[in-house]
Amino acid sequence: xxRSRSKEGEAPSDDYGWRWGEPVEDGCNNVKCKFxxxxxxxxxxxxxxxxxxxxxKNVAPFPNVLAEVRKNIAQQLNKCHNEKIVQRRKxxxxxxxxxxxxxxxxxSDANDKELTITx
Numbered sequence: 001x002x003r004s005r006s007k008e009g010e011a012p013s014d015d016y017g018w019r020w021g022e023p024v025e026d027g028c029n030n031v032k033c034k035f036x037x038x039x040x041x042x043x044x045x046x047x048x049x050x051x052x053x054x055x056x057k058n059v060a061p062f063p064n065v066l067a068e069v070r071k072n073i074a075q076q077l078n079k080c081h082n083e084k085i086v087q088r089r090k091x092x093x094x095x096x097x098x099x100x101x102x103x104x105x106x107x108s109d110a111n112d113k114e115l116t117i118t119x
Contacts, residue, residue: 021047048073
């Protein structure tokens with residue numbers, strides 16, 4: 001949830017990743033890594049990818065992060081990714097229902113309580 005920046009150097013949101021990065025004033029969506037002092041273009045998500053060392057195509061990984069920090073960030077990234085997938089599936093199902101598409105698509109979402117309720 002974004003919040004307005006009232007103080008110099010204050011994090012622009014309540015995102016978990018701001019513990020390890022600080023905003024760069026003159027750069028749009030740029031973040032400075034508190035571990036390696038590197039400037040990351042692309043915002044807080046890219047910083048978390050940098051520290052988690054998971055997605056190498058977006059940003060160079062930082063190998064010297066504490067294992068606990070890397071694990072916490074990787075969990076946060078996975079949680080966010082999974083929430084996006086669930087939301088996308090829910091929207092697709094609602095669209096099919098709205099259009100009257102009643103074909104059987106299998107039980108791929110059988111364990112998802114939200115989608116079962118929507119159905």
